Amino acid sequence: MGHTSGCALLLCALLLACAGLSDGRQLYQAPLTPLQKVQAGYFNNTALFAHMREFASRCSSIARLTQIGKSVKGEPLLVLELSNKPGQEEAKPNFIYIANMHGTEPGGRQLLLTLAEWLCASYPKDATAQRIIDGMHLYLMPTMNPDGYTEDLYENINFVNLNRDFPDPVQRKGKGLTASGKEQPETTAVMNFFLSRPFTAAANMHEGAFVANYPYDGTPSGNTAYNPTPDDGTFRFLARTYASRHVMMANSTEFPGGITNGAAWYPIYGGMQDWTYLSTGTFQITLELWDIKGTAPPRTLWAQNRAPMTQYALWSTLGGLRGSVRRRGTLAPLEARITVGASSTVTRTTKRFGDFYRPLAPSNTPYLVRVAVPALNWTQSFNVTVPYTGRGALLNVIVP
Numbered sequence: 001m002g003h004t005s006g007c008a009l010l011l012c013a014l015l016l017a018c019a020g021l022s023d024g025r026q027l028y029q030a031p032l033t034p035l036q037k038v039q040a041g042y043f044n045n046t047a048l049f050a051h052m053r054e055f056a057s058r059c060s061s062i063a064r065l066t067q068i069g070k071s072v073k074g075e076p077l078l079v080l081e082l083s084n085k086p087g088q089e090e091a092k093p094n095f096i097y098i099a100n101m102h103g104t105e106p107g108g109r110q111l112l113l114t115l116a117e118w119l120c121a122s123y124p125k126d127a128t129a130q131r132i133i134d135g136m137h138l139y140l141m142p143t144m145n146p147d148g149y150t151e152d153l154y155e156n157i158n159f160v161n162l163n164r165d166f167p168d169p170v171q172r173k174g175k176g177l178t179a180s181g182k183e184q185p186e187t188t189a190v191m192n193f194f195l196s197r198p199f200t201a202a203a204n205m206h207e208g209a210f211v212a213n214y215p216y217d218g219t220p221s222g223n224t225a226y227n228p229t230p231d232d233g234t235f236r237f238l239a240r241t242y243a244s245r246h247v248m249m250a251n252s253t254e255f256p257g258g259i260t261n262g263a264a265w266y267p268i269y270g271g272m273q274d275w276t277y278l279s280t281g282t283f284q285i286t287l288e289l290w291d292i293k294g295t296a297p298p299r300t301l302w303a304q305n306r307a308p309m310t311q312y313a314l315w316s317t318l319g320g321l322r323g324s325v326r327r328r329g330t331l332a333p334l335e336a337r338i339t340v341g342a343s344s345t346v347t348r349t350t351k352r353f354g355d356f357y358r359p360l361a362p363s364n365t366p367y368l369v370r371v372a373v374p375a376l377n378w379t380q381s382f383n384v385t386v387p388y389t390g391r392g393a394l395l396n397v398i399v400p
């Protein structure tokens with residue numbers, strides 16, 4: 001009896017399952033993969049922050065989530081760090097992508113989440129993903145202006161344009177390079193993050209055109225005119241590294257080669273890229289990734305920016321000059337200052353490892369590299385060529 005009724009129950013369950021199969025198709029559709037989910041549409045702030053937290057725990061072997069501050073309305077300013085040793089100080093360069101500093105330019109929100117998902121899914125089998133994760137600490141900030149995004153504001157909630165809110169180093173206007181204390185909380189958080197560790201290179205993501213824009217953004221005169229930094233050759237190379245791989249930039253009729261000097265396009269003051277270049281020696285460019293603000297399909301953005309994003313991060317950090325400065329015998333790391341040619345940019349070695357990273361365009365003509373160790377009153381110059389392979393030039397200096 002028990003046996004018979006057990007059979008009947010089983011048959012019944014099978015029939016129900018079959019009924020479910022025939023009329024409930026969606027029940028059996030595979031759920032979206034995380035990569036498909038971040039490409040399906042735009043997340044609001046709640047969903048974005050939740051996804052970043054979930055990502056950091058799902059990909060915890062290569063990811064770490066950090067809150068670097070809060071927006072005016074108290075939203076967390078979150079940064080994902082990707083590396084094979086996330087959260088640890090290592091002899092490796094730091095790089096950051098910052099998106100959505102203008103609330104009405106959200107493309108980079110989903111784009112940076114997509115980059116994170118791709119790295120998590122592709123490491124270590126994909127060679128590019130492996131070079132990035134093993135070679136650097138990659139930081140991704142999908143939104144610098146969460147309040148502006150929610151309110152559909154270009155500025156932050158106090159109506160301040162965050163890309164005019166950094167201490168203005170070009171015209172100076174009496175402000176210099178240090179914080180005035182009047183910056184918006186979003187600006188302060190990002191400034192403090194740039195000051196917290198040596199960032200070799202960076203880019204920030206916007207919409208309104210297709211172009212890679214490089215410093216200076218300002219001119220002392222205030223007129224629209226090309227204002228090159230002393231590292232113009234390297235900045236042009238870095239902007240081309242991005243633009244030449246981007247279908248819309250590379251084919252631009254408005255901007256030859258898809259690149260422009262900021263001040264030659266239109267001068268701005270208090271922008272992020274001029275400030276990081278002059279204050280922390282971080283080589284940063286500004287990317288305009290879509291022409292009509294707020295309309296970029298995440299899948300198209302990813303298709304167009306995947307190669308530019310990965311290659312720019314690699315070339316800017318590992319494709320230039322890098323090395324270390326140590327004491328003979330003990331090999332103790334030394335605090336040194338590295339300068340190149342006539343450039344005023346000073347690259348410093350880290351206290352802990354004595355390592356340094358200095359973006360430089362490839363060149364067969366040698367650069368004159370000066371290494372100074374102030375504590376020992378020691379200076380030496382080296383002729384260094386930077387290969388066209390992307391592998392960079394290595395300069396390991398042993399000081400007597």
Ligand SMILES: *[C@@H]1O[C@H](CO)[C@@H](O)[C@H](O)[C@H]1NC(C)=O
Pocket residue numbers: 044045046047
């Ligand atoms: C944010 O998006 C989620 C998921 O789509 C939705 O459930 C939630 O209601 C949204 N929150 C707000 C404040 O719009």
Ligand SMILES: *[C@@H]1O[C@H](CO)[C@@H](O)[C@H](O)[C@H]1NC(C)=O
Pocket residue numbers: 244245246247248250251
């Ligand atoms: C520029 O456009 C041409 C023609 O559409 C295309 O073949 C080429 O790949 C584009 N350039 C880049 C870098 O994608």
Ligand SMILES: *[C@@H]1O[C@H](CO)[C@@H](O)[C@H](O)[C@H]1NC(C)=O
Pocket residue numbers: 377
């Ligand atoms: C540093 O070295 C230079 C050149 O060798 C020398 O002229 C100078 O006196 C030294 N300064 C100190 C503080 O030792």
Ligand SMILES: *[C@@H]1O[C@H](CO)[C@@H](O)[C@H](O)[C@H]1NC(C)=O
Pocket residue numbers: 366381382383
């Ligand atoms: C670098 O090369 C130039 C030109 O060949 C030479 O004059 C100079 O002495 C070299 N400097 C160093 C430090 O090797």
Ligand SMILES: [Zn+2]
Pocket residue numbers: 102105205206207
């Ligand atoms: Zn913008």
